[in-house]
Amino acid sequence: ITMAMASASPTTPLTSSSPFRPVALAGKIAIVTGGGSGICYEITKQLLLHGCTGAIICGRRENFLQKASATLSSITGKSCRYMVCDVRDASACQAVVTYALSNYGQVDILVNGAAGNFLSEAKSLSPKGFKTVMEIDAQGTYNMSHAVYHAMAKSGRGGVIINISMTLHYGATWYQAHASAAKSAIDSLTRSLALEWGCDNIRVVGIAPGPIANTPGTTKLAPGFTSDDVNEMIAERIPLGRLGTAMDIGMAAVFLACDGSGGYISGDTLVVDGAEWLYKPPM
Numbered sequence: 001i002t003m004a005m006a007s008a009s010p011t012t013p014l015t016s017s018s019p020f021r022p023v024a025l026a027g028k029i030a031i032v033t034g035g036g037s038g039i040c041y042e043i044t045k046q047l048l049l050h051g052c053t054g055a056i057i058c059g060r061r062e063n064f065l066q067k068a069s070a071t072l073s074s075i076t077g078k079s080c081r082y083m084v085c086d087v088r089d090a091s092a093c094q095a096v097v098t099y100a101l102s103n104y105g106q107v108d109i110l111v112n113g114a115a116g117n118f119l120s121e122a123k124s125l126s127p128k129g130f131k132t133v134m135e136i137d138a139q140g141t142y143n144m145s146h147a148v149y150h151a152m153a154k155s156g157r158g159g160v161i162i163n164i165s166m167t168l169h170y171g172a173t174w175y176q177a178h179a180s181a182a183k184s185a186i187d188s189l190t191r192s193l194a195l196e197w198g199c200d201n202i203r204v205v206g207i208a209p210g211p212i213a214n215t216p217g218t219t220k221l222a223p224g225f226t227s228d229d230v231n232e233m234i235a236e237r238i239p240l241g242r243l244g245t246a247m248d249i250g251m252a253a254v255f256l257a258c259d260g261s262g263g264y265i266s267g268d269t270l271v272v273d274g275a276e277w278l279y280k281p282p283m
């Protein structure tokens with residue numbers, strides 16, 4: 001541990017500016033579930049800054065969505081609309097796609113980011129608690145992908161579906177039986193849908209973020225941690241020596257969404273975690 005701490009001094013990202021052209025996604029329309037906050041807010045921002053003409057962010061909390069869409073429109077100078085949608089409800093997902101088609105005439109990119117999570121020992125987790133997370137994460141990803149399929153396939157242009165996953169299920173993670181099962185299902189869906197929908201020119205990919213600073217996914221799973229705890233964790237466990245940023249995930253999304261960079265990638269999940277999940281203590 002001492003060796004690892006000595007060699008991994010925390011660093012800052014090399015740059016916070018994008019290496020991609022601002023027209024990389026010119027004319028595309030995106031739907032981003034969970035886009036009102038956290039990682040998916042930044043993904044929406046980057047999609048719009050890289051050429052998307054419009055985006056619709058979805059979630060359950062209207063006040064968050066309203067503020068986020070206004071801010072995103074103003075920061076990017078693009079059209080960002082919102083629609084309240086619980087992704088567990090298939091008809092609500094279909095309504096989002098109908099709204100996108102009536103406002104923008106097309107859907108090119110879907111980001112399935114809506115997720116629910118909390119820490120709970122499996123023995124104390126109620127069946128309903130398990131089901132709730134499975135339904136938001138896995139069923140919700142299926143519902144929205146299924147709703148968007150016909151719009152993408154009929155257009156003749158196809159599209160890209162990006163599923164937000166995680167790495168906690170690559171091994172096993174304490175108190176995350178529900179979320180790990182749900183994200184495993186999502187990774188499986190990424191492969192199955194890529195297989196079946198490739199002939200419609202629909203690419204289906206995933207992003208598995210590691211610990212990303214200032215996002216609910218990280219703060220909710222580290223309750224009561226002090227900044228010293230976090231710095232120790234970074235030094236010990238993250239080979240790249242820093243927490244991820246939402247921008248790191250935004251750039252991965254632009255890379256995968258853009259046919260010029262991600263055009264032959266489908267069915268795979270890109271891990272963006274500074275090699276955190278590979279961590280083992282020094283021998």
Ligand code: HXC
Binds near residue numbers: 126167211218
């Ligand atoms: C144990 C819990 C619980 C908790 C809810 N439940 N919170 N069990 N510990 N902390 C149980 C409830 O007791 C109930 O079962 C069942 O789950 C449904 O709870 P509801 O509150 O009725 O459901 P709902 O309102 O739909 O809430 C969904 C939620 C909630 C997931 C439970 O936490 C939520 O919506 N959170 C906001 C979204 C979120 O967490 N985003 C962060 C995702 S981060 P019973 O049997 O008691 O009725 C992420 C990435 C992680 O996913 C990876 C990072 C590296």
